[in-house]
Amino acid sequence: MNPHRRSPLVLVTAFFVYFFLYAPIIALVVYSFNASRANVKFEGFIPSFSERVVTEGSLVKSSPCGPFHWYCDLAKNREVIEAAKNTLTIAFTATTIATIIGTMAALALQRYDFKLKPFSQLSLYIPIVIPEIVMGIGILTLFSQVFGWMNNAFSLSGDSRWTMGLGTVIVSHIAFMVPFVTLVVQARLQGFDKSYEEAAMDLGANEWITFRRVTLPMILPGVLSGALLAFTLSLDDFVITFFTNGPGSTTLPIYVYGLLRRIITPQVNALSTVWILVVLAAVLLLQIVQGRESKQHS
Amino acid sequence: MTSEFAVEMRDVVKRFITPEGNEMAAVDHVTMKIRNGEFFSMLGSSGCGKTTSLRMIAGFEWPTEGEVYIEGKAMGHTPPFQRKVNTVFQSYALFQHLTIYQNVAFGLEMENAKEDEIKKRVGRALDMVQLTGMDRRKPKQLSGGQQQRVALARALVKTPDVLLLDEPLGALDLKLRKEMQLELKALQQQLGITFIYVTHDQEEALTMSDRIAVMSKGKVQQMGTPVEVYERPANKFVADFIGxxxxxxxxxxxxxxxxxxxxxxxxxxxxxxxxxxxxxxxxxxxxxxxxxxxxxxxxxxxxxxxxxxxxxxxxxxxxxxxxxxxxxxxxxxxxxxxxxxxxxxxxxxxxxxxxxxxxxxxxxxxxxxxx
Missing domain, CATH: 2.40.50.100 (RNA polymerase II/Efflux pump adaptor protein, barrel-sandwich hybrid domain)
Structure with a gap:
């Protein structure tokens, strides 16, 4: 018997794994073309193009965008655009700052010995293991306390008052991202021989040039993976954002949650589809960049 | 040259704290005077303090007591990038993300040399170690022996007063190692640079060195020419360790x-x-x-x-x-x-x-x- 023959069990397992991974996504995409406004059952694609939107009960009969009706609908939705802008602003800002802090922390933990080092290392896991909702409430309590004191102490009122908003969301995102970045970069640093840095210094590079020309390029794949992980976590985050956002800082997950409480139209599916495409594109881009780099290195 | 001695270690002590919290002297009151143009070896088994001594000359470690002098100047806490010595590392430590050319050029860029001068000197250095034409490859595309030569070229292109070599041939197979021993010796004589060579291989030390310091437990057991340490070992340790x-x-x-x-x-x-x-x-x-x-x-x-x-x-x-x-x-x-x-x-x-x-x-x- 051929020892390499696949057991039917492998095929069955594979089928279920892929089914549960991808079937919901496929359904989601298909439903974004649903003619039914109620979006409970798939009622077929929107059949035709027309000058105006024609509806019949809860069914859309024709639309200027044809089957892409809900995408056009989405593009006209100012709230969605605003939420997308917020989401990206938060993700980019928080990722940049968290990547810098996280990388610095990883380097410090690798090269220095200090008294509280075991505690520092352990404390990295705390934001990862504690329930997000606990962290969210914690951050909310902290912000409202501190803001209360500040507003009182400086007797601020009206627009100059410290309130929840983009700033608080960004800070709280940084807080939960840093440990992820640090752990990913630490994993990369494990195999990093300090003699590379010594060699650079030996050849006349000071500490900063050594970091910029040698250390950073060598650990860059780790830093990028850490940043990407942090970025996707930020795009996705609902719980912490829910507790720390305020007027003008609604993100896409928060917006979708709000929609769901009112009415679910295929617009939500259209939004999710666009979202998936964006994230997919980002991941592919990173893969290409990393692939090119590792090819250069080997 | 301002001093008769290229490198001098005066009563140098280096203590480390072990993970158990004890103090340990890796280098224990070592005094060495290494002459200009000399091929000097530090020989001993692992943990004898030879690599720590070399690292103190390079500036990667600072002595707990005593002083290291390079060209007659006390080094104190001078960082490595301000010392006119260069190191060939045991692991070669070639920058994997840079090409061979960029690796060798790195040290010259740090001196703010002009581009055409860098080009000329890198070319000459690669010719010297017989790696002509390899300049666009990445380190991983070279064999162990070739990587070793790149490490050598990268250090020598800086025309240091002293070249420090930390078991540079350790990773090569026996035959290549023997070839490189003779090549290194020839190169040293041709360039007239002081070589300080750390090895645990007595044959290597005897083959290449003008003088050898036999080290054990952080102390210099004997310093002398290969003939002296072999024929007139100072104590039982040296007689046993060499030959x-x-x-x-x-x-x-x-x-x-x-x-x-x-x-x-x-x-x-x-x-x-x-x-x-x-x-x-x-x-x-x-x-x-x-x-x-x-x-x-x-x-x-x-x-x-x-x-x-x-x-x-x-x-x-x-x-x-x-x-x-x-x-x-x-x-x-x-x-x-x-x-x-x-x-x-x-x-x-x-x-x-x-x-x-x-x-x-x-x-x-x-x-x-x-x-």
Whole structure:
């Protein structure tokens, strides 16, 4: 018997794994073309193009965008655009700052010995293991306390008052991202021989040039993976954002949650589809960049 | 050149805290004066302090006590990038993300050299180590020996006063290592740069060095030319570490200004007429040391002075030489004979159980203090 023959069990397992991974996504995409406004059952694609939107009960009969009706609908939705802008602003800002802090922390933990080092290392896991909702409430309590004191102490009122908003969301995102970045970069640093840095210094590079020309390029794949992980976590985050956002800082997950409480139209599916495409594109881009780099290195 | 000595270590101590919290002296009051243009080796087994000493010269570590001088200047806490020494690392430490050209050019860019000058000097350095045309490859695309040459070129392109080499040939196979030993020596003589070479391989140190510092437990046991450390080891450690030695324990029976006679209880006899070193006293417990290749085997004939009857217990043929293990009154002595004639004929060979006489020529024996 051929020892390499696949057991039917492998095929069955594979089928279920892929089914549960991808079937919901496929359904989601298909439903974004649903003619039914109620979006409970798939009622077929929107059949035709027309000058105006024609509806019949809860069914859309024709639309200027044809089957892409809900995408056009989405593009006209100012709230969605605003939420997308917020989401990206938060993700980019928080990722940049968290990547810098996280990388610095990883380097410090690798090269220095200090008294509280075991505690520092352990404390990295705390934001990862504690329930997000606990962290969210914690951050909310902290912000409202501190803001209360500040507003009182400086007797601020009206627009100059410290309130929840983009700033608080960004800070709280940084807080939960840093440990992820640090752990990913630490994993990369494990195999990093300090003699590379010594060699650079030996050849006349000071500490900063050594970091910029040698250390950073060598650990860059780790830093990028850490940043990407942090970025996707930020795009996705609902719980912490829910507790720390305020007027003008609604993100896409928060917006979708709000929609769901009112009415679910295929617009939500259209939004999710666009979202998936964006994230997919980002991941592919990173893969290409990393692939090119590792090819250069080997 | 401002100083006679390229590098000087004056009473240098380096202490580390072990993970258990104890203090340990990796380098323990080491004083070395390394002359300009010298090929100087630090030889010892791992943990003897040789690499730590080299790292203190490079500036990667700072002495706990004492001072390192380069070209007569006290180094203090001068960082590595301000010292006119360059290092070839054991792991080569080539920058994996840069090409060979960029690796070699790195040090010159740090000096803000002009681009056309960098190009010229990198080209020359790569020619010197016979890597012409490899400049656009990445380190991983080269063999171990080639990477080693890149590391060498990268350090030498800076035209340092002193080149530090930390077991640079350790990762190469034996044949390539032997070739590189001769090449390195030739390169050093051609450039006239001081080389400080760290190795645990005694043969390597003997092959290349002008002088060797034999180190153990953070201390310099002996400093001298290859001939000196081999022929006149300062103590039992050096005699044992470099090459092989037979050691016979005994007591000084008589002592003149030049010679000593030692009674060896194991042989129940006296070895006489041996040259002595300083600081020995009559009645002192000592060790008589003789190299296996310096013991003479005599098959027949009357016993003379310093000649003892023994038996062959084993022979090992290893191509160029034969090791003959003998026993004299229960004392084991190893003898090494060169196979100057073919050993194919078993009659030309010693057989196990054969009676032999061993001659310890006094001028080839040493009287060493007991450790």
């Amino acid at each position: 092989e030695s037979n050691f016979l324990e005994g007591k000084i029976k008589s002592l003149t200004r030049k010679e000593a006679s030692v009674f060896i209880p194991g042989l129940n006899a006296e070895v006489t007429g041996m040259p002595i070193s300083e600081g020995l006293a009559k009645g002192e417990e000592v060790v008589v040391s003789i190299r296996p290749e310096k013991v003479r085997l005599v098959e027949k004939g009357a016993l003379k002075m310093n000649m003892f009857r023994g038996k062959v217990t084993n022979t090992v043929y290893i191509g160029a030489d034969t090791h003959i293990y003998t026993e004299v009154h229960g004392v084991k002595l190893k003898v090494l004979e060169q196979n100057r004639i073919s050993r194919l004929d078993p009659k030309s060979f010693y057989t196990v159980g054969q009676d032999v006489s061993l001659l310890l020529m006094p001028e080839n024996t040493l009287v060493l203090k007991k450790d």
